[in-house]
Amino acid sequence: MYLLDQRALPFTQTWLRYDSAEGVAEALRTMVVRGAPAIGIAAAFGLVLAARQRLAAGGAWRAALEQDFALLLHTRPTGANLGWALNRMRERLQRLRERDDPLAALEAEALEIHASDREANLTMAQLGTDLIRRQQGNVQALLTHCNTGALATGGFGTALGVIRGAWLDGMVERVYANETRPWLQGSRLTAWELANDGIPVTVNADSAAAHLMKTKGITWVIVGADCITANGDVVSKIGTYQLAVTAMHHGVRFMVVAPSSTIDLTLASGDEVSLEIRDSRELLEVHGHPVAPGMEAFNPVFDVTPADLIDAIVTEKGVVERPDTAKLTQLMCRKRLH
Secondary structure (H helix, E strand, C coil): CEEECCCCCCCCCCEEECCCHHHHHHHHHCCCCCCHHHHHHHHHHHHHHHHHHHHHHCCCHHHHHHHHHHHHHCCCCCCHHHHHHHHHHHHHHHCCCCCCCHHHHHHHHHHHHHHHHHHHHHHHHHHHHHHHHHHCCCCEEEEECCCCEHHHCCCCECHHHHHHHHHHCCCEEEEEEECCCCCCHHHHHHHHHHHHCCCCEEEECHHHHHHHHHHCCEEEEEECCCEEECCCCEEEECCHHHHHHHHHHHCCEEEEECCHHHEECCCCCHHHCCCCECCCHHHHEECCEECCCCCCCCCECEEEECHHHCCEEEECCEEEECCCHHHHHHHHCCCCCC
């Protein structure tokens, strides 16, 4: 399995090779790959690598494989897609017939998870673009946060996929990308993807967002999600919550774009989600060089945006405006749109 090392972008494109679940787990922990859908896809293929090793070793391979499930599951505690993808892999094992090849079955399931995510991206791009057209069809400026593009998904993007779709439909004048501290996914990854597509993009400090909404005619904030709870609360990259509050103050509409695999109806609200806290050195150092020596730092990776600040959640199953528990429950009963 080969993963593009997102930590090195945009300066170098380095592909790292993995042949074990342990290696993939470390790649997830250290953010070689990030973005909730991409994490789930990588974990699914990591389990294929684990199955190859366990089957070759013989013995009680199913019991041994459960250790690999647990190892991969606990690499990133917040995103819903990771558990969703691993559960799909486990369920495929449970459906094995006596004549089935376990390794072939797991590989086919991982490939299907990857392909279906890309298909969902394309559907969401169309639905989100249609929503922008209905609400305000003229050419406009959009604001996004973190990276939600091809790098973070199966190949096209969630929030960035909608932005790409709106650009292709001639509805985007400029995209403003928050730099997204401390890993700079906005300036390193989002801006790189947009620039490569020829979409006009301006990078700004996260703290400039309110000023941009006030002065640059921004009509939509469009973001992704790592987990959406039953009541419509959205867990996403740290800084998303304050964007939603600011957007409401300025009359800017707020769109969340995520596949239905991000929705976890077993969680009543965002209060029940375990929010990942990462090493303080990510804030206190730059490339290993201290910028605030001897200081303490608080480095949460995600925050919770309450449902009442969200205008629309766009999934491959449809669009939910002003989300709540009843609407999301109804959405999850639908079949995927094509």
